[in-house]
Amino acid sequence: MLEVRDLHVYYGAVQALKGVSLEVPKGSIVTLVGSNGAGKSTLLKSIAGLLPSRSGSVWLDGKELTNLGAEGIVARGLCLVPEGRQVFGTLRVIDNLNLGAFLLRGAKHLAKRQELLEYVFNLFPILKERQEQYAGTLSGGQQQMLAIGRAIMANPRLLVLDEPSMGLAPLIVREILRVLKAMNQQGLTILLVEQNARAALKVASQGYVLETGSMVAQGEAQALLSDQNILKAYLGG
């Protein structure tokens, strides 16, 4: 479904991605793990059009996304849940969710928007309870749920998440991974970046390991989990 081919990304003169390739099959959960500064967020930002790449290409369902811009990429059905949640703190929860559906404008999408909102409230009932509250007043876990819900409102076919577990209690991480798994079983394809590699590999079918801008390992998630060398080198023992 998603194909990244030989992507090179620079920050000024510094090369952050040195020819990265990756594939996310339709209906799967693929996780990308690696230590701090490996280039995980850079890769996701580049895929989502937030960061220009110097060479290489990104494809979604056989159509090229490269240089389409963030707006065009969301419209094609790829939505990023950015690192650090980035909810709109000064807006109400419901406004945050409506902003997720920013490109589904007008009366002809009204039914779709309502259906998506219903779906998000089903996934995260707490958001329905708190819909009139300012997003900045939510707890970290609730903000992460809102960030995911907001992305779902864009009606993506491929959801890309950048470290949804960041700074959250283990119990909440488990809950969020459970919801991701459930959404996946209903047909959503997911690309998940995590530092919490073990937890991520447990829900994923395939995994990639990124180190200083290059892919150093890839394979079945189970195989990566049981590979002692990889565990030691990249996943903290």
Next chain:
Amino acid sequence: MKNISRRSLLIFAVGLAVFPWVAKMVPGLGDYPEVLIYAGVYSLITLGLSVLVGFAGQISLGHAAFFGIGAYASAVGTATYNLDPWLCLLLGGLVSMLVAFGVGVPSLKLKGHYLAMATLAFGIIVFIIFNEEVTITGGPDGLNRIPGLSLFGFEFNTTLRFYYLIWSVVLLAFWFCANLVESRIGRAFRAVHASEVAAMAMGINISSHKVQAFVLSAALASLAGSLYVHYINFINPSTCNLFFSVKLIIMIIMGGAQSLWGAVVGAVIVTFLSNEWLHAFQEWEVLIYGAVLLLVIIFLPDGLASLPSKVAAWRRRGPAGGAS
């Protein structure tokens, strides 16, 4: 218009309508309607700035330039070329919007201090043009004999008539901005303000929205400039200098940048402080003015418009201010 209730806007409108009659009867308030005309002119600009600064999260230290473009378009068009004042007002607005687009596209890529510097430089350049293009603008001496406004034969030639004209326009602009900030575009403005990364990830074109807010605020500033010259019948460059740009920012910060009421409250309070209330302190005026600004910023960082809700919260909690 959910956050700004129709009712409070209606009460405000009625208050404005009856105020001149009250002012006539209460001694000492005789000048107030005239001062309120200036406050109305400034309110038009600060409403646009509130959308740009408070909602879209950008900054401009050059909005005196758009006020000036509107003012000079009306002044030159009517006094030199005898064109219809309303036509000149529209043309001035159009020119301002085009200039805002041209300046906004490159400079709104900048953030924070850099954007402030870019808009400041723009304001200074426009100021120099007003000063130097003597054949068109009259140079430092400015232009006079600018005619007044009339509509279907009704002349806005008294303070009272102009008072009603300007505040009607302010109320219309208020109503427009209030609807705008509650719309899809207004939500996008606030999203850009809150997190550019997330706004982009949602497919919001952030540069386009920043430019839209900038162009809107320029149009309102230009409108204010056009109306102003038809009241004062005179314009010179120093009316639209850098200090005026800064004063406009002071107004929205005093009133509260995050609310449209703040824009109007700030414009009114600052206008009265510098034109009316502080004259009693004579040579101490500037010092007191500075002290008032400081006090508001320290104790009411969300501006004077947040005072009622602060007082309400204080009364609920009790004077001790502790949690209970």
